[in-house]
Amino acid sequence: MFHKLYRRLIEPFKRSIRNKLILTMTFVAVLPVIVMTAVAAENARSSMEAEIMDTNRVNINWASAYLAEQFARMNNIIYSIQISDELHQYLALTQEAPASSRFDEQKAVFNMLNSVYYSAGNYVFGVELYLKEQETLFTFNSMESRIKAVNDIPEGYHELFTQRKDFTITNDPKDPSKFHMTRSMNRFEDQAQVGAISLEIKWAEFNQTLELLDSRGDYTVYIGDRSGRPVYQLNASIQPSNEALMQLKDTKDHTGLIRTANEYVFYHDIEDTGLKVIKIVPNHVINESAMETMKYGLVVGGVATVVSVALAALVAWRTSKPIVKLANSMKGIQLIKDRKVERSGRVDEIGLLEKNLHGMASRIREHIRDNYMMNLEKQTAELKALQSQIHPHFLQNTLQMIGGMVYSQKPADSYKVIRALSEMFRYIVRAPDGLVPLQSELDQLEHYMLIQKQRFASRLEYKLEIVGEIGNGYIPKLSLQPIVENAFLHGLENKPGEWRLGIEVAADPEKGLLTIQICDNGMGMEPEKLVEMQSKLERITRHTDRIWSSGTSIGLLNAASRIVMHFGPDYGMRIESKLGQGTKVIVCIPCTTGGESF
Incomplete structure (x- = not known):
């Protein structure tokens, strides 16, 4: 009997979404006091927070720029003495x-x-x-x-x-x-x-500038050192928390916001001084406005409850009407099915929509797959376009260097550089886009390094060492030059003193393996950045269909991806680096004959 009574109660709602919507809206109407109060308070707090954050970001950026101008004016006094x-x-x-x-x-x-x-x-x-x-x-x-x-x-x-x-x-x-x-x-x-x-x-x-930032007594503004500790402070009543100081010490950003349990800490570097201007805003400044809103939320919520219950039935009726009409109109629609789809078993209007729309979903999946294949082909075409480019900064620097050599050095020296640049262009334009002999790739590097040696003169020491026979070795075109370019851009250019770059090619016929090591004595990589790069290289090995391309040049990850795509996951690229000591990139490819793997 209880079962029959239960079925009789739920039957009107099981077969009609209109009845479900009326019941749901009526039930939800009794909760607006809590919901509206919470939402209003949070909106007020969020609005106040956004206003304070935006205002203080603008103000602290302005203050930092003005303080930098003041320090620059003092620097000018020093420079006037020096000159x-x-x-x-x-x-x-x-x-x-x-x-x-x-x-x-x-x-x-x-x-x-x-x-x-x-x-x-x-x-x-x-x-x-x-x-x-x-x-x-x-x-x-x-x-x-x-x-x-x-x-x-x-x-x-x-x-x-x-x-x-x-x-x-x-x-x-x-x-x-x-x-x-x-x-x-x-x-x-x-x-x-x-x-x-x-x-x-x-x-x-600097008092006038700092006072403009301290618009109320609850705020604290000070000038800090590189780690964020106060160097000069107008009002010492509020000090930054230990959590904020630790984050300020570790941050590498020039400007930003640090949020702790009890405060908002805005900071901005003062250019060329090693100092920061820092402003502390306590949390209670924002929360006070939210409390005021909550007092009026109860009154507004009570009125909203009465109005919501009265309008629930009307809104539910008018809202469900087009849904019911759509369900009735779709009874005659039959979409093509490409496979059987498990249905939920509902018998209301939603169930009818589900029955007729699952075929449409299958079609959409087919379009997604087609679109994915088109994007993959597009990326492959972009990769080929990337292979026909030379880094514009390298080309500009080379042409400027040649212009200077024409007036300062022998014609033969200028001709050597022009010949090397010409050979690089010929290799890019005329060589096949797939696999090329490893010796051709090394010759391309020799042309590149001849230009770099001319640019950096005795500061750069370069060595190429080949161990074993590599005549049958093949490699994807322009796989090594991006690695050497990375060594200059990210490793050597910011390092004072002598630069060393070495390339060692070793053949192991017994294992059918060619190993290419590219080492530099540059700045090295931070541990976090090294782990990130190693993780990306591992993902390339696991997902051989992934094409890594970025910007307008061939990157290291792109080169690694092409090696794995050509030779499989047993080959590819590894990277080792120590901060301040240098970086080593190891490329592993198979010994090949005529472009085909053993």
Whole structure:
């Protein structure tokens, strides 16, 4: 009997979506108090949060730019001292110069410092000029002006010279309201540090800018060091949390937002100073506005409940009417079925739609598969187009270099470079697009490296070593040049000192394997970036139908993908790297004959 009663109750709703919709909307109508209050509060909080975030991002970007201009203005004072004729004439004096000449030049330097000091503005307390080779320290401020012979590096200059920095900003240990802005003087010929210029400056110079960011007492604005710790702060009542400091220390972004449990931390680097401008906004600033909204949400929600219940039936009726009409009109539609589809077994209007539309879904799947194959063919065509290009920056640099060689070197030297560039173009245009002899690919690298050797002269050391017989080895066209280009772009260009690039080709006929190792002594890769790159190479091995292409040049992943596509997952590319020591890329291909694998 209970079963019959249950069936009688649910039967009207089982066969009619209209009845289901009326019941559902009526039931949901009793929940608007909770829903509307929560939504209104969250919307208010989100709106306030978005407004505060947008406003503070704009303001802190503006403040950072203005502070950078102020620091640049101070830098200009230092530069005016560095380029002064008085300083250059004093530095030009030899040990044999008479004492009268030294006295005259020292007096001229003092006059120059005096002029700079009084023209700098009220925020500059003093100027110091330290000359390391002359063991001399000039000091000029409102209290004194003197020259002092020093045997060791004076206090305040140790960080600059011991760590070979070009620029430092340090707080005055005796007066926290001041800081010292010190810049190194380097000899042009060998960049050796020959001295330094230091300005003693008031932090109060930046108060007006920081006060504009601190629009209410709950906020805190300060200037921090590279790790985010406060260097100068107007209001010390609110300090950044340890979580925020840890994230500020680890971040590599120039600007951004850090959210912690209790605060929003906005930061932006001050250009060319190693400092950040940081603003802290507590969470309660945003949450207070949400609480106000919740008080009115209960009233609005109560009224909404009454209105919603009254309108539920009307809305449900009018909403379901077109659905019922559509279901009735689709009874005569028969779509072609390409395979049997499991249905849910519903007998209402939705069930009718399901019965007639599953064939349409099958057709859509066919179109998706066709579209996927078209995209795959398109990517393959793009790959062939990529193979016909040379990196535009490399071509521009080469042409500029040839232009300079025409006027400065022998015609034969210029001809060698032009011939190498011509051979590279001939190889790209005329060589087949598939597999090419490994020796042809190595010859292409020789032309590329001849141009690079001409560009970087004695700074670049290049070595090619071939072990064994590689005459029958084949490789996808332009697989090695992208790896060598990556070595220059990401490894060597940012590394000071000597560059070394080596290529070693080893044949192992017993294993039927050719191994090509490309090593450089460049900057290396960070561990996270190395793991990411290794993971992508592993995915290429697992998914041989994936074509990796990016931008307008052939990338390392693209080259690895083509090797796997030609020879299978047993071959491909590996990468090893250590930060600061260099990178090694290992390419494995089979020993082949006439382009066919053994």
